[in-house]
Amino acid sequence: DAGVIQSPRHEVTEMGQEVTLRCKPISGHDYLFWYRQTMMRGLELLIYFNNNVPIDDSGMPEDRFSAKMPNASFSTLKIQPSEPRDSAVYFCASSLGAGLAQTQYFGPGTRLLVL
Amino acid sequence: TQLLEQSPQFLSIQEGENLTVYCNSSSVFSSLQWYRQEPGEGPVLLVTVVTGGEVKKLKRLTFQFGDARKDSSLHITAAQPGDTGLYLCAGAEGGADGLTFGKGTHLIIQP
Numbered sequence: 001d002a003g004v005i006q007s008p009r010h011e012v013t014e015m016g017q018e019v020t021l022r023c024k025p026i027s028g029h030d031y032l033f034w035y036r037q038t039m040m041r042g043l044e045l046l047i048y049f050n051n052n053v054p055i056d057d058s059g060m061p062e063d064r065f066s067a068k069m070p071n072a073s074f075s076t077l078k079i080q081p082s083e084p085r086d087s088a089v090y091f092c093a094s095s096l097g098a099g100l101a102q103t104q105y106f107g108p109g110t111r112l113l114v115l
Numbered sequence: 116t117q118l119l120e121q122s123p124q125f126l127s128i129q130e131g132e133n134l135t136v137y138c139n140s141s142s143v144f145s146s147l148q149w150y151r152q153e154p155g156e157g158p159v160l161l162v163t164v165v166t167g168g169e170v171k172k173l174k175r176l177t178f179q180f181g182d183a184r185k186d187s188s189l190h191i192t193a194a195q196p197g198d199t200g201l202y203l204c205a206g207a208e209g210g211a212d213g214l215t216f217g218k219g220t221h222l223i224i225q226p
Contacts, residue, residue: 105160
């Protein structure tokens, strides 16, 4: 299996522009998670889906952030408009099941820099 | 939201030395996991501990879950440069699907 695939790996954009991050989870996994990692705040859960349905989006920082999962093999995280404070590494992870003893498999991340 | 505090934040030691890093919380977790993250990559799961007092060994790494399930430690024996990375602990709350991550310990093993 190719593992969790994320694109792009690096993104540099200017403040105010729309940014779309993409994720392909491991085939057969029913949970998909979006995280943001910064030095100051560590790894933060933004939103997660179960069987393509958003379950908890309480970690989404504000209305500028949105996420969709139109099917079991694809998810997007969109930032519109982007701001310099959104600069971070964004990870997508997937798992088979959740709760106790779940194993989340992380993608390589998208490094976002907003100028 | 339950918080996980990891210490130390940074640790740099010589190859061959032993070390212990800690993960603490004021709340109880149903299970706790340790991940290692290398530069430019996502975290990779090392171990899951579920039972209070549980000890698991993975080659030179020993993981322990506190009796009260509020804390955990990772001990590395005879550290090697390949152990260099960011070590993250993550907890699962009973009935919840997601994980809460600590900020991690940045470990550097110098040859």
